Amino acid sequence: MKIDLNADLGEGYGPWSMGDDDALLGLVSSANIACGFHAGDPLIMQRTVESAKARGVDVGAHVGFPDRQGFGRRVMQIDATELAAMVTYQLGALAGIVRAAGYRMTHLSFHGALGNMAAANAGLAEPLVRAVAAFNRELLIVSST
Incomplete structure (x- = not known):
């Protein structure tokens, strides 16, 4: 049996960090990295991917609503087609950084309000x-629920 210990990382912005990502990377087997909408930025994403790669931690995208002020926890009513494009955009951002680092992206997780809404509404989850x-x-x- 294998247990995957997972955490949300890279959730700072600019010079501000949120939590001790380096310490967590020593404990987890996979990490969901914020892709810039609810938190994170290109440099934080790059540093987190590089640290995860150095430790053999699986990297996944942590995609959410464009809601920095509310940390992605506010419900937003966005057309499903536009929201699907936002998910693709965030996946592309992390995939580019992962590729440039010579690593792989294995998974994704929907953050905060987006994750809660998708879990409760199959019509939203489907697109x-x-x-x-x-x-x-x-x-x-x-x-997760």
Whole structure:
């Protein structure tokens, strides 16, 4: 039996960090890295990917609503087609950084309000899952309730 210990990382912005990502990377086997909408930025994403790679930690995208002020925890009513494009955009951002680092992206997790809404509403989840599959059918979708 194998247990995957997972954490959300890279959730700072600019010079501000949120939590001790380096310490967590010493404990987890997979990490969901914020992709810039609810938190994170390109440099934080790059540093987190590089640290995860150095420790052999699986990297996944942590995609959410464009809601920095509310940390992605506020419910937003966004057209499903536009929301699916936002998911693809965030996946692409992390995939580019992961590729440049010579690593792999294994999964994704929907953050905060987006994750809660998708878990409760199959009509919302369906276009998001289709967007993930169109991007990369091999990505696992990690969900929690």
